[in-house]
Amino acid sequence: MSESDVIIAKDQTMPTGQVSLIARSAILIASLVFVLMMAVGLLLRSVQGGFVTIAPDMFYKLMTLHGVGMVGAAGLAGFAVMWYFLNKYVALSKAMFLAFLGTFLIGVVVIIGSIMIGGFGGAWTFLYPLPVQSGGVWEAQAAILFLVGLLLIGVAFLLGYLDVGRALIKEYGSLAKSIGWPALFGNAEAPPPTIVASTAVTIVNVIGTVAGAAIILMSIFNAIAPTFSVDALLAKNLTYFFGHVFINASIYMTVMAVYEIVPLYTGRAWKSSKIFLIGWTITLFMVMAVYPHHLFQDLAMPPWLLVAGQIGSYVSGIPVIAITTLALFGYLFKSGARWDLSLSLLVLGVFGWAGGVIPAIIDGIISVNKVMHNTMWVPGHFHFYLLIGMVSMAFGFMVWIGRQGTASAFRGVEKLSFAAYVIGGLGLVAMFLISGANSVPRRWAEHLVQWQSYSQLATVFAVITVLGAIAMLFYGIAGAAKTATKT
Amino acid sequence: MALARMGHNAFLIGGFALWLFLVLPGTTDILEANLPSHFLVQLPLLALVGWLLGCDPRIGRVFRTADWNRYGITGLVLALLALLFWMIPRSLDASLIDGCMAVAKYFSFPLLVGLPLRLSWPAAPFFVKGFLQANLLSMIVFLAWLYHAAPVQLCNSYLREDQLLLSQFLIKIFFVLSVIFAFKPIFGFSPTRILSRVSEQFGQHLVRYQDGHS
Numbered sequence A: 001m002s003e004s005d006v007i008i009a010k011d012q013t014m015p016t017g018q019v020s021l022i023a024r025s026a027i028l029i030a031s032l033v034f035v036l037m038m039a040v041g042l043l044l045r046s047v048q049g050g051f052v053t054i055a056p057d058m059f060y061k062l063m064t065l066h067g068v069g070m071v072g073a074a075g076l077a078g079f080a081v082m083w084y085f086l087n088k089y090v091a092l093s094k095a096m097f098l099a100f101l102g103t104f105l106i107g108v109v110v111i112i113g114s115i116m117i118g119g120f121g122g123a124w125t126f127l128y129p130l131p132v133q134s135g136g137v138w139e140a141q142a143a144i145l146f147l148v149g150l151l152l153i154g155v156a157f158l159l160g161y162l163d164v165g166r167a168l169i170k171e172y173g174s175l176a177k178s179i180g181w182p183a184l185f186g187n188a189e190a191p192p193p194t195i196v197a198s199t200a201v202t203i204v205n206v207i208g209t210v211a212g213a214a215i216i217l218m219s220i221f222n223a224i225a226p227t228f229s230v231d232a233l234l235a236k237n238l239t240y241f242f243g244h245v246f247i248n249a250s251i252y253m254t255v256m257a258v259y260e261i262v263p264l265y266t267g268r269a270w271k272s273s274k275i276f277l278i279g280w281t282i283t284l285f286m287v288m289a290v291y292p293h294h295l296f297q298d299l300a301m302p303p304w305l306l307v308a309g310q311i312g313s314y315v316s317g318i319p320v321i322a323i324t325t326l327a328l329f330g331y332l333f334k335s336g337a338r339w340d341l342s343l344s345l346l347v348l349g350v351f352g353w354a355g356g357v358i359p360a361i362i363d364g365i366i367s368v369n370k371v372m373h374n375t376m377w378v379p380g381h382f383h384f385y386l387l388i389g390m391v392s393m394a395f396g397f398m399v400w401i402g403r404q405g406t407a408s409a410f411r412g413v414e415k416l417s418f419a420a421y422v423i424g425g426l427g428l429v430a431m432f433l434i435s436g437a438n439s440v441p442r443r444w445a446e447h448l449v450q451w452q453s454y455s456q457l458a459t460v461f462a463v464i465t466v467l468g469a470i471a472m473l474f475y476g477i478a479g480a481a482k483t484a485t486k487t
Numbered sequence B: 001m002a003l004a005r006m007g008h009n010a011f012l013i014g015g016f017a018l019w020l021f022l023v024l025p026g027t028t029d030i031l032e033a034n035l036p037s038h039f040l041v042q043l044p045l046l047a048l049v050g051w052l053l054g055c056d057p058r059i060g061r062v063f064r065t066a067d068w069n070r071y072g073i074t075g076l077v078l079a080l081l082a083l084l085f086w087m088i089p090r091s092l093d094a095s096l097i098d099g100c101m102a103v104a105k106y107f108s109f110p111l112l113v114g115l116p117l118r119l120s121w122p123a124a125p126f127f128v129k130g131f132l133q134a135n136l137l138s139m140i141v142f143l144a145w146l147y148h149a150a151p152v153q154l155c156n157s158y159l160r161e162d163q164l165l166l167s168q169f170l171i172k173i174f175f176v177l178s179v180i181f182a183f184k185p186i187f188g189f190s191p192t193r194i195l196s197r198v199s200e201q202f203g204q205h206l207v208r209y210q211d212g213h214s
């Protein structure tokens, strides 16, 4: 053990044994998917840059695969983080986690089949009527298969969240108590941050799953019997309600890694302050209320709903994101925390989450959205808080869980990989945003020559990001292998 | 003495009386006159008959301890299969013109839906209950859409307007049920639990009162 080595933060209360093994496996699976799908993203960007030529239908298949793969992996990673830390406080069922994971993986196989064999390329958002009106590019069966795969993934998450809900209720008596209302409105003791956040996530995701299942059932029925038409606006509302809630919840779950791991470095426990409780209670409602910002271009939407969507989008950024970021500064300030790869990734994650919200809020302004919607600005903002935000936090958790309690320094090569991930990621995001600001459309397989320089530069950044991400995965696997041989 | 026996049998008598009332030709005429009342009033009330029978402590004891109904799985599957059959518009339609189907409906809702639900639901694990509730909510929205989007008249006996009306009612029911289902997990106690407590205590009170007088 050299001078610069630090003992990676470990806490006696952290779950070990099978719980740790299950969580480690799940986060490794999710991270592997992240890296594979990043490689697919790199390919997409290089096609747009004109470096590589593939058939347009192949581009859309790969774009669908990239989108659905990333969103699914984000959900899995977030659930693994939440599940691991929840085990500190409540008794969760390992069998239910395995049922969740099994059903999830079956859904993944069905979806991959629908895309790679069935040829489905209607994007992960499966927005009606595209899945059933492909113009002959894929058959209705492929769309049905894709939707069935999504339904299975929905069932998987529902099972997972029901077990979380059961455990929270058993321990705290009710969800009102576990989200901290008695502490907020009275003098009761506040539950730990992980419990508060898990409660909010469980509630919104169960509601989101009900909405998602309803629209998926309608779409499947419509694909079988096309004369039963779906109201396109209703479909869009239900789909984006579900999609918005799901992907946001994946970030909310992953941020629990920050609440739980950062205190091990700073020696200062992350507290459920009143402001923290208020933040999560507001988020509980906001995350469900702001989805109309996906529908600003739909003139038939009631204007009051769109205005509510705009105001809600401003406000929704404030509670948990601002509170988490400020608290993080406070906890880190003069704490004497020894920086290592895991802590750096977690802090980067919070930066990405908070930073990504800025272009998101700009796009959430109705008058801006009229121009920026369907430009690369949109992938720009969500890659910001997913790639640099959510995925960094997931990687931070992965590296930490494999290394906790062992001696390790922030080695030069790790710093280099971290720098690659940061520089590549920021460059990639910047190129998306700059393209968007210059009106380059999103979701186009072929780009005009005038646009290609953006994509070409983005491709270079993407290569750097992928290399950084491969290194992170390597550290994750190495840590897991070490722990496995130790135990 | 006679009164006391009635107290013991309050649920059986109540259930049977409700059933008799529901199968009276006058009642069936009114309830089956349009699709929403057929679907949303008659069928749930028929299931309620079975539910009441299941509240009888003797029936409850026999079934709840039964080995073949562990976690209530067998009973729930039975109820779901019966519902699956009656969910098809054609089945309901047939019950209006075919006497056999009508009789099947009057018996199967109490005995194959309400009774097994009452006897199995309390034994079911949390995730099974939650899953079924979430699934029911999605299905209600789906059915509301189905009756709304149907380009044709689905039943021989009911017009398209009836389908649209049913669809609107289903959406309202969706919101009401969502609140009811979410109530207990969020606040820690169930609104229906209050009702069933009251009715159980009332039953016990009645028995005690009548025992005292016999």
Ligand code: HEM
Binding pocket: A034, A037, A038, A039, A040, A041, A042, A044, A045, A063, A064, A066, A067, A068, A070, A071, A074, A123, A124, A125, A379, A383, A386, A387, A390, A391, A428, A441, A442, A443, A444, A462, A465, A466
């Ligand atoms: C090396 C990293 C990545 C690269 C190079 C990349 C590249 C791309 C490209 C080129 C697109 C299509 C843009 C368009 O023309 O509309 C895209 C879309 C998308 N990406 Fe990524 N991406 C990366 C990482 C991620 C991550 C980490 C996530 C989420 C966790 C993610 C989620 C998505 C989603 C949801 C879409 C939308 C697909 C659609 O429009 O249906 N990506 N990405």
